[in-house]
Amino acid sequence: MAKKLLLINPCSEDRLNAASVGIFFTFPPPGLAYLAALAPSDWDIRIVDDNIEPITFEDADLVGITAMTSNVTRAYEISERYRQKGIKTVMGGVHVSMLPNEAIQFTDSIVIGEAESVWQSLLHDFENNELKRFYRGERISLDNLVRPRNDLLSDRYRLKASVQTSRGCPMDCEFCAVTAFNGRTYRQRPVEEVLDELEALNCKEFFFLDDDILGHGKKAEQRAIQMLRGMKERGLNKRWISQLGIDFGNNPEVLNWAQKSGCMAVLIGFESINEESLRSMRKARNLNIGVRNYRAVIKRIHGYGIGVYGQFILGSDGERKDVFQRTIEFILDSKIDSASYTILTPLPGTRLYRRLEQEGRLLHTNYPEDWKLYDYAHTVFRPMHMTPDELEEGVYQVYKHTTSTVTSLRRAFNSFIRTRNLPVTAIAYSLNRGLGSFATSKYQCVKNQRACGDKDASLSHPATDGERCEAEIGSAH
Ligand code: SF4
Incomplete structure (x- = not known):
């Protein structure tokens, strides 16, 4: 058997x-x-x-x-x-x-x-x-990678397949665990093998799982262009989303082939609108572009009909309490389609974790129980210029002021004017509303938990034991 x-x-x-x-x-x-x-x-x-x-x-x-x-x-x-x-x-x-x-x-x-x-x-x-x-396990060569068994995945995913074309990153940002796990060498799959895999997918939309399909350096960039051009030349007629570095928005040739190959939207780690924070994170690529150019990057990507979903981290040592209002203003003013905001979280294996540990700033170290607080919504370290509560409340306020129904509608209208792309507009609206509801539920639970001093108050498993945080139930209706 x-x-x-x-x-x-x-x-x-x-x-x-x-x-x-x-x-x-x-x-x-x-x-x-x-x-x-x-x-x-x-x-x-x-x-x-x-x-x-x-x-x-x-x-x-x-x-x-x-x-x-x-x-x-x-x-x-x-x-x-x-x-x-x-x-x-x-x-x-x-x-x-x-x-x-x-x-x-x-x-x-x-x-x-x-x-x-x-x-x-x-x-x-x-x-x-x-x-x-x-x-x-060794860090393997990505030549002749097996085809993943996508047929075993649930059909409930909207993007029914993830395709990986590279692993590793030479950048080593302080908060990121990618280099510790996948190494600092940017390993790439042969373009023809990726194209064959994409051609064999029996779904219309997929996600490029890479941390950055554009990669690092001229050679990697040429390989990305070759791959995107190959998708168009093979007539794959699929739509895709990927995480990408901010440099994507500065390269017209890549943007052109991304559009022609079916790119719907990109997830970009802008991380912060504060250059002092970017320096403390050692986010070199964003510093090279400069925060003052973020708006132009977003506008340029929109010009190719591609949506931009930003990822922002709040609570770095360079940030004071005014960062929340400034982030809200940037989000609304830049016309970025959607964004998520996470609290800086020191993951084990990262340089950030080691530094905060050495500085005696980790607040929750009763492991493994406390790992459940390392969920990007709890403050698990002592911030430099605010209290943990102020950081959590600040992140909640950013969500609240950027995802209300009226604001989400206004942002969706801007998305359509900029991209002339209805799916991008629809996704941006529903994503913003979803993020708003997520933030309300999550941060209410975090607050309740602080108030009652119970680390488990917000952390039950609804589908396995039938319990839910009361605040979560209240906000769900
Ligand atoms: S955050 Fe992105 S650029 Fe920085 S180390 Fe991680 S994968 Fe590389």
């Missing part, structure tokens, strides 16, 4: 993200689809994403769980439930790779680093009852 492998992507602690922001910006877990593709054919495999469907704790022979810091406590809980049933579990992903000695207390086996190079030997060891506690 075929052995059953269950691969699980745990939800973040409150499951508010997918519920509020909507399924559009909930992406399929690609790492699990790659691991499914590498398993021998006599394994029966199922992929479950806890963000969009409740885990039923169905039986399996082996359970694989991926985890980031924001969902690792949920991952540990799932792993423990399976081990109580006598089912072995294996964990991988960024968080457990940074803290394998913590994670091994909750699982039978850990994969440190990229799992592809050790996955088949791990399954072989399991079948022979010789599962090791630790496996160390």
Whole structure:
């Protein structure tokens, strides 16, 4: 009989993200689809994403769980439930790779680093009852990468596939864990292999999972152009979204081919409208462009009919309390389609974490329990120029003033005038409303939690135990 492998992507602690922001910006877990593709054919495999469907704790022979810091406590809980049933579990992903000695207390086996190079030997060891506690994956060459098993992913995702064309980043921004996990070398897949994979996708819209498909340097840029041109020349006729560095908006040739190849929107890490903050983050690419040019970059991208979704981090050492009002003014004035705002969060393995630890500024270190507070909505360190409460309230106010119904309608109107693109306009409106509702629910819970001093007050799992934070229920209606 075929052995059953269950691969699980745990939800973040409150499951508010997918519920509020909507399924559009909930992406399929690609790492699990790659691991499914590498398993021998006599394994029966199922992929479950806890963000969009409740885990039923169905039986399996082996359970694989991926985890980031924001969902690792949920991952540990799932792993423990399976081990109580006598089912072995294996964990991988960024968080457990940074803290394998913590994670091994909750699982039978850990994969440190990229799992592809050790996955088949791990399954072989399991079948022979010789599962090791630790496996160390290498950073593999991206030539001849297997095709991910997208057929095993839920059909509830709006973007039904994620495609990865590169890994690694040479930039090493202080808050980012990409370089610690994927390395500082920008590894790229051969263009023809990417195009073949895209051609074989049986969906119209997909997400480029790369941290930046444009890459770093002239050679990488030429490769990106070749890939986008190839999409057009092969007549793929698909629409895509990707994360990209801010340099994207300064390169007319890339913009032109992005538009022709079906780019709907790009997610850009603007990070801050304060250059002192960018310096403290060591965000070199944004500093090279300069905050004064952010508006021009957004306008240029809009000129190609492409939407811009910004990502901003608040609470850096360079910021004072006026940063919230200035961010609101920038968001409304720049006509950026949508934006999310996160509180600076020191993730394990980053230079930011090490610095704040050395400076004695970490506020929540009762691990692993406190990892559930590292969700980008709680302040887990002592900010330089404001209190933790002021930072949380400030971020909430930015959401409130940029996502009300009237403001979202006005912003959607601006999106249409700029891009002349109805899908971009519709997505921007629904995303802004979703983010507004997310922020109201989330920050009300954070406030309640502070008021009652209970770290768990806002962190229940609605779909698994039926409990919800009262503020969350109130704001949902
Ligand atoms: S934030 Fe982006 S540019 Fe900076 S290190 Fe991470 S992936 Fe690279």
